[in-house]
Amino acid sequence: MDLDQIYAGLGDETRRRVLHVLAPGPLCVCHFQAVLRVPQARLSKHLAYLRARGLVTAERRGNWMIYALPAAPSRELAANLACLQECARAQPRFQRDLARLRRLAPTLAAPRPCGPARPAAR
Amino acid sequence: MDLDQIYAGLGDETRRRVLHVLAPGPLCVCHFQAVLRVPQARLSKHLAYLRARGLVTAERRGNWMIYALPAAPSRELAANLACLQECARAQPRFQRDLARLRRLAPTLAAPRPCGPARPAAR
DNA sequence: AATCTATATGCCCAGATCGGCATATAGATC
DNA sequence: GATCTATATGCCGATCTGGGCATATAGATT
Numbered sequence: 001m002d003l004d005q006i007y008a009g010l011g012d013e014t015r016r017r018v019l020h021v022l023a024p025g026p027l028c029v030c031h032f033q034a035v036l037r038v039p040q041a042r043l044s045k046h047l048a049y050l051r052a053r054g055l056v057t058a059e060r061r062g063n064w065m066i067y068a069l070p071a072a073p074s075r076e077l078a079a080n081l082a083c084l085q086e087c088a089r090a091q092p093r094f095q096r097d098l099a100r101l102r103r104l105a106p107t108l109a110a111p112r113p114c115g116p117a118r119p120a121a122r
Numbered sequence: 123m124d125l126d127q128i129y130a131g132l133g134d135e136t137r138r139r140v141l142h143v144l145a146p147g148p149l150c151v152c153h154f155q156a157v158l159r160v161p162q163a164r165l166s167k168h169l170a171y172l173r174a175r176g177l178v179t180a181e182r183r184g185n186w187m188i189y190a191l192p193a194a195p196s197r198e199l200a201a202n203l204a205c206l207q208e209c210a211r212a213q214p215r216f217q218r219d220l221a222r223l224r225r226l227a228p229t230l231a232a233p234r235p236c237g238p239a240r241p242a243a244r
Numbered sequence: 245a246a247t248c249t250a251t252a253t254g255c256c257c258a259g260a261t262c263g264g265c266a267t268a269t270a271g272a273t274c
Numbered sequence: 275g276a277t278c279t280a281t282a283t284g285c286c287g288a289t290c291t292g293g294g295c296a297t298a299t300a301g302a303t304t
Contacts, residue, residue: 011133044252063250063301076209083205087198166282185271185280
């Protein structure tokens with residue numbers, strides 16, 4: 001994989017946060033919104049950016065777009081993602097993201113992953 | 123150290139080549155010119171860029187400027203430099219740089235490090 | 245088909261970046 | 275002090291970037 005793409009992808013903090021928080025498993029945009037607390041348009045754009053460069057894969061499930069790290073990343077990408085994870089350990093912001101992600105964990109597997117799980121019928 | 127600085131520094135190929143080729147030891151600008159085959163102005167600018175962000179240190183020795191990796195890099199920087207080294211192993215361009223660097227190695231310790239060692243008095 | 249929800253895109257602006265070319269500077273040497 | 279060598283810097287143009295705001299689209303639901 002092209003180092004240019006990788007380092008370009010890592011060149012923005014929002015994108016680094018996305019990649020970091022994606023390590024434990026796939027997420028959809030509304031999760032990113034909840035975890036990173038970043039406006040939706042911005043997220044979509046950065047996700048498109050990452051996707052265009054192969055740092056992330058996307059799959060549509062019904063109304064939701066599920067983003068994930070590539071199943072078989074190149075050596076280079078894998079190395080850099082690992083490096084990012086290590087660096088993140090010392091960064092408060094990344095840790096906060098992670099905390100919010102964990103708090104969200106239970107809903108992740110739900111068939112209706114997003115939104116405040118509006119209880120059944122209104 | 124600020125991740126922004128690090129990843130910004132790594133965001134350009136010329137700079138990555140500089141950092142890569144600096145791993146074995148300090149170099150001065152004319153070495154970079156010989157090894158990377160890049161116009162001098164461009165090199166100076168990228169070196170200034172790296173220096174301003176603390177990815178590289180510089181020391182004047184007579185007429186020459188000696189650039190080196192920081193003596194005590196932060197965890198983050200160290201991790202990323204290591205990662206870069208690993209990535210470089212698969213990149214032909216980086217390998218060519220390294221080859222030229224090795225061919226240059228004998229002159230590195232000379233008191234007159236640069237230029238084609240114009241033999242003593244002309 | 246109207247509507248709702250989740251996500252993507254277009255437009256615009258401000259600022260950063262990179263490269264080339266020419267030129268300036270610092271220090272050594274004559 | 276004139277000159278040479280090694281390096282740095284200024285200016286310019288082209289390109290990219292990131293953000294906000296508004297709006298478009300895709301699919302689900304009624």
